[in-house]
Amino acid sequence: MSYLKFIFFILFLLASFSTHSHAVVTHNSLKLKPVPLNLASQVELSFNSKVELDLSEVFLVRSGDKMEVITATPGTKPGQVILSLPALPEGEYAIKLKIFAADGHLSEDLLRFFVRKTGQ
Ligand SMILES: [Cu+2]
Numbered sequence: 001m002s003y004l005k006f007i008f009f010i011l012f013l014l015a016s017f018s019t020h021s022h023a024v025v026t027h028n029s030l031k032l033k034p035v036p037l038n039l040a041s042q043v044e045l046s047f048n049s050k051v052e053l054d055l056s057e058v059f060l061v062r063s064g065d066k067m068e069v070i071t072a073t074p075g076t077k078p079g080q081v082i083l084s085l086p087a088l089p090e091g092e093y094a095i096k097l098k099i100f101a102a103d104g105h106l107s108e109d110l111l112r113f114f115v116r117k118t119g120q
Contacts (some may be wrong), residue, residue: 023047023101030113035117038087043095048081051104058083061094070095088115
C-alpha cells in the first residue's frame with residue numbers, strides 16, 4: 001500500500017468511527033398491539049441500527065421495581081428484535097433495555113405498558 005493510500009485508509013477509518021449510530025427504538029409493537037392478559041406473548045422492536053444482542057440486556061420490570069431478564073432474539077429485518085414476555089396478570093409493567101449498537105455504544109431505554117382485561 002502506498003503512503004498516500006495508507007493516509008486515505010486511516011482517514012476513512014476515522015470517519016467511520018466518528019459516525020455515531022446509537023441504537024434507538026424506532027418502532028415498538030406495544031403501541032399497536034396490547035400485551036394480552038395471562039398469555040405469553042412477543043413484543044417486536046425495531047432499532048435504527050444493527051444491535052449486538054449478545055452484549056445487550058433486556059429486563060421485564062414488574063411493580064415494585066422487580067426486574068427479570070427476558071429473552072431477546074433477532075428478527076428477520078435488520079435492527080429488528082423480538083422479546084418474549086411470560087404470561088402476565090393485570091398491571092403496570094416496563095421493559096428496560098440496555099442495548100449495544102454495532103458501533104459499541106450503549107443506550108438505555110424504558111418502555112412502559114399496561115396489561116388489562118380486553119374490552120377495557
Ligand atoms: Cu454511537
